[in-house]
Amino acid sequence: MNIVLIQTTCSNKDEAKKIAKALVEEKLAACVQLSEIESFYSWNNEFCCDNETLLSIKTTKENFEKIKSKIKELHSYDLPEIIQLDITNASKEYLKFIGDNTI
Template structure:
């Protein structure tokens, strides 16, 4: 089973929890961590600084497109970050946890 971490950022904890709960309810993710971060980026040729929530979504790699669709449908940003990072190594027990808790 191939696994990955999908990352996205949200404007606030409410939006982050909404997206997390949707993904968990649909069994598209086994675990989602929400962290507080500060982001600096260029948008419309301007330097922006925002406090955001980072979601680290642990899942099977095959779920990426479905997760991407759910994030786009439930996100307030015009261009949400949606990236996938392959998990090369994980304990057998953690692989089993992801496998048992996702479609």
């Protein structure tokens, strides 16, 4: 089983909670953590600084495409961040938790 971390950001906590809830209820993710962050970036050739909510989504590599589709369906951004990071090392117990709680 290939366990991954998927990250996305939302403009507000309500949207982040809606996405997190959908992913866990549909068993696409075992766990989603929300963190308040400040993002600095360039958009349309302008400097931007915004408060956002970061979602850290624990899941299997096999669920990436379904999660990407769900995020795009529920997200308000024109171009949401959707990145996958491979988890190369974790406790067997935590890996089992993720496997047991995802489809």
